[in-house]
Amino acid sequence: MDFLIKYLPLIFDGFITTVEVTIFGVLMGLALGILLAIADLYGGRIISTIIRIYVEFFRGSPLLIQLFIFYFAIPDLLHMRIEAFTVGLLIFSLNSAAYQKGYIKGAMEAVFEDQMTAGLSIGLSKAQAIVYVILPQALRLVIPAWSNEFCSLTKSTAALLVTGERELTAAGRQIAGLTFRILETWIFIAIIYLIWVSIMMKIVDIVYEKVKIPGIEISA
Amino acid sequence: MARHVGKQKKEAVRTVGRKMTDTLMECTDLWKIYGKIIAVKDVSLKIREGEIKLVFGPSGSGKSTFLRCLAMLTTPTKGEVFLKGECLTRPGIDLNKARARIGFVFQHIWPFRHLTALGNVELGLRRVLKLSKKEAGEVAMQALREVKMEKWAHHYPGQLSGGQQQRVGIARALAMKPDIILLDEPTSALDPELTGEVIDTLRDLAKKGTTMLIVSHEMPFAREVAEEMIFFDEGTIIETGPPEQFFTNPKSERAKKFMARLIKRTKRE
Numbered sequence: 001m002d003f004l005i006k007y008l009p010l011i012f013d014g015f016i017t018t019v020e021v022t023i024f025g026v027l028m029g030l031a032l033g034i035l036l037a038i039a040d041l042y043g044g045r046i047i048s049t050i051i052r053i054y055v056e057f058f059r060g061s062p063l064l065i066q067l068f069i070f071y072f073a074i075p076d077l078l079h080m081r082i083e084a085f086t087v088g089l090l091i092f093s094l095n096s097a098a099y100q101k102g103y104i105k106g107a108m109e110a111v112f113e114d115q116m117t118a119g120l121s122i123g124l125s126k127a128q129a130i131v132y133v134i135l136p137q138a139l140r141l142v143i144p145a146w147s148n149e150f151c152s153l154t155k156s157t158a159a160l161l162v163t164g165e166r167e168l169t170a171a172g173r174q175i176a177g178l179t180f181r182i183l184e185t186w187i188f189i190a191i192i193y194l195i196w197v198s199i200m201m202k203i204v205d206i207v208y209e210k211v212k213i214p215g216i217e218i219s220a
Numbered sequence: 221m222a223r224h225v226g227k228q229k230k231e232a233v234r235t236v237g238r239k240m241t242d243t244l245m246e247c248t249d250l251w252k253i254y255g256k257i258i259a260v261k262d263v264s265l266k267i268r269e270g271e272i273k274l275v276f277g278p279s280g281s282g283k284s285t286f287l288r289c290l291a292m293l294t295t296p297t298k299g300e301v302f303l304k305g306e307c308l309t310r311p312g313i314d315l316n317k318a319r320a321r322i323g324f325v326f327q328h329i330w331p332f333r334h335l336t337a338l339g340n341v342e343l344g345l346r347r348v349l350k351l352s353k354k355e356a357g358e359v360a361m362q363a364l365r366e367v368k369m370e371k372w373a374h375h376y377p378g379q380l381s382g383g384q385q386q387r388v389g390i391a392r393a394l395a396m397k398p399d400i401i402l403l404d405e406p407t408s409a410l411d412p413e414l415t416g417e418v419i420d421t422l423r424d425l426a427k428k429g430t431t432m433l434i435v436s437h438e439m440p441f442a443r444e445v446a447e448e449m450i451f452f453d454e455g456t457i458i459e460t461g462p463p464e465q466f467f468t469n470p471k472s473e474r475a476k477k478f479m480a481r482l483i484k485r486t487k488r489e
Contacts, residue, residue, distance in 0.1 A: 111333075117293060118330040122344035122396060123320025132347060136334045215333050215378020 004188055007175045014171030015192060021088045021167065022154045022200075026146065028089075029096025029153075034139075036101040037108055038130060051101070058098035063159045066091055071163045084163035096153055103145045107138035140216050143208045150200040154193060168192060243302070244269045244431055245290065245400050250299035252285050252455075259285040260296070261455040267400065270429045274442045274463075277452035278478065283435045284327065286452070287404050290433070291322045303399060320348045323393030323401035327435075328409055329385045331377040337364060337388045338373040341395045349396065363395035364388070367421045383414030387421050400431040407438060439486050443467060451475040 004011070040051045058066065071087045111134060119129030158169040172189035176182045245267045252260035259282045267273055275283050289296040292308050292315055301308045308318045332340050341360035345351045351359065364370045367387040377385050386406055393401050406422070407415040419441050425432065426445040436442060442449060443463045451459045451472070459472045467483075470476045 114326075114328065114330045115332065118326065118332065120293060120316075120319055121291060121322075121324035121326075122392060123316050123348035124344065125316045128347055132343060133332055133334075140334065213334050213378065214376050 014168040017167040025092030025096045028093035029100045032097035033100030037104040055098045084165035103142045107141035111137040147201045147204045246302040251297045253297045274446040275435045275450045281453045282455035323398035325403040327405040363391040367391045383417045403434045
């Protein structure tokens with residue numbers, strides 16, 4: 001695989017883009033997911049319906065179509081150009097938020113009723129009870145799901161290829177095209193994805209163990 | 221002046237949200253209705269400072285709902301609740317502040333599972349009473365000491381027995397220096413041995429003159445500490461009186477039957 005050494009900078013650039021989009025997507029997805037979960041639980045019927053439409057759209061439509069809409073269709077309609085990288089950050093954040101909202105809401109509901117009542121009983125407001133009692137427990141329950149999130153999001157970023165953004169898969173295609181060493185190139189690219197996903201899953205595991213509290217665990 | 225407010229004046233005073241009385245907590249004509257189910261039916265009750273009253277009655281009779289209405293953890297459908305003369309059921313009242321003045325201990329314990337025993341007690345002190353971290357720590361530790369849980373201050377609820385968790389629950393309520401503590405069957409989720417340690421804690425509180433309204437079926441304990449017992453059935457008060465009245469000669473038929481069953485069970489244990 002010596003030929004690949006020449007292309008390492010290209011691969012590295014692509015890898016960094018993939019990593020950036022993935023990490024940004026998962027973290028923004030988490031922040032947005034928390035807000036959506038709270039809004040869904042407390043916002044009343046209209047807000048819940050809007051959130052459901054949003055979630056169904058992002059979970060129910062192919063990622064490629066979402067990219068086409070946000071990268072080609074909408075900018076075209078508005079007569080403007082948006083950077084592929086920016087669209088990537090946006091799409092993957094919204095996408096991850098749609099999934100994470102589900103996990104977070106579920107976890108909040110699981111700890112909700114008794115812990116909210118207990119919180120109110122000492123004089124906390126509902127908002128305080130959510131911040132100091134419900135979320136710290138719910139988020140701990142959600143951490144294992146992040147492995148999944150990182151894994152699927154990382155793989156999804158390959159779809160950015162259609163926008164011409166130079167992420168890892170795009171780098172692979174370029175190298176394969178230039179060298180005609182198709183098998184070696186793609187195996188090498190696949191291994192990079194695999195290593196990256198494994199590292200992220202390990203980190204999530206470590207975080208989970210680090211913040212784990214006896215009594216708050218996922219019951220199998 | 222408090223005691224001389226006439227009946228007709230009372231109404232006028234009530235409209236501005238205060239009612240002068242030497243009673244610590246009071247509810248008048250309290251109702252709680254869920255759809256077609258009447259959980260609490262026309263209950264009026266007074267508790268004086270330092271007094272201990274014990275509510276008992278069949279399960280499903282609305283005792284828990286009644287207690288939650290008093291603590292404003294659910295809003296009564298009708299009727300009023302007063303704490304130190306202040307009406308808690310009037311519109312526009314700061315419910316969080318009101319709840320902070322009423323300690324509540326739950327039947328199913330409900331500690332904050334992500335916090336240590338100390339953290340459980342500190343939370344309200346820090347976020348509601350706005351004490352500094354140091355002050356909150358000291359007050360919380362003192363409260364844990366009162367329930368003999370200081371040794372377990374840094375344990376999480378998941379590492380404690382049910383009885384220990386319930387004592388943390390009591391410390392959590394106690395630390396807020398509430399005007400009154402309401403306890404909803406604090407021992408019914410525990411086995412007899414653990415029940416004993418919680419009862420000992422409550423006995424200590426009673427000695428210190430803590431005002432308490434306790435839902436419980438621990439009859440020997442009731443006889444020992446309660447000034448008055450309240451028999452509750454089908455959402456309302458059937459009979460009230462000193463413990464001796466219930467142990468020797470309950471007036472109502474229903475209380476008589478219920479007491480007979482309870483005493484039989486207590487003897488078996």
